[in-house]
Amino acid sequence: MSGKIDAIAFNNKIAEYGNYLQNEQRVIISGKVSKREGEEHPSLIVENVKTVDNSNIFSIRLKEDLKYEELFLLKNILCEHNGSDPVTFKLKEYDDEVKILTSSMFWVESSNELVNQLNKQFGDNIEIEVRSLDTIDKPEEIAV
Numbered sequence: 001m002s003g004k005i006d007a008i009a010f011n012n013k014i015a016e017y018g019n020y021l022q023n024e025q026r027v028i029i030s031g032k033v034s035k036r037e038g039e040e041h042p043s044l045i046v047e048n049v050k051t052v053d054n055s056n057i058f059s060i061r062l063k064e065d066l067k068y069e070e071l072f073l074l075k076n077i078l079c080e081h082n083g084s085d086p087v088t089f090k091l092k093e094y095d096d097e098v099k100i101l102t103s104s105m106f107w108v109e110s111s112n113e114l115v116n117q118l119n120k121q122f123g124d125n126i127e128i129e130v131r132s133l134d135t136i137d138k139p140e141e142i143a144v
Contacts, residue, residue, distance in 0.1 A: 009046040017049035026052040028086065030104040050084050052133040056110040061090040061127040070122065077117060083109025
């Protein structure tokens with residue numbers, strides 16, 4: 001997803017992440033969306049800030065429909081590898097592919113161990129792609 005949104009950082013967050021909050025600095029900001037009555041656009045209340053340097057996007061392409069039990073297992077594996085790398089799911093919808101960004105509670109610390117565990121559990125039903133945010137030139141369209 002790309003675009004602009006106002007981010008609101010309270011004093012404690014500015015003290016914690018102020019070094020990252022500089023003009024033209026590429027960062028990942030997670031937080032809560034706030035839209036007050038009468039405001040035209042929503043804003044983001046900052047909870048966490050991470051630089052793009054050394055960050056990855058962890059993408060999981062679902063090739064087949066997963067059973068409820070498999071989705072539950074997938075959720076648990078992602079939670080076991082909790083980290084700050086965003087996780088996206090790529091789903092087939094008719095002749096197109098839809099990308100969905102997960103909640104930050106399912107973000108992971110990308111590792112070979114995680115990739116191997118997912119491949120072992122789900123085999124040919126999924127495809128994993130880990131990309132560095134440093135190498136992404138153009139923003140992707142991601143459904144949220």
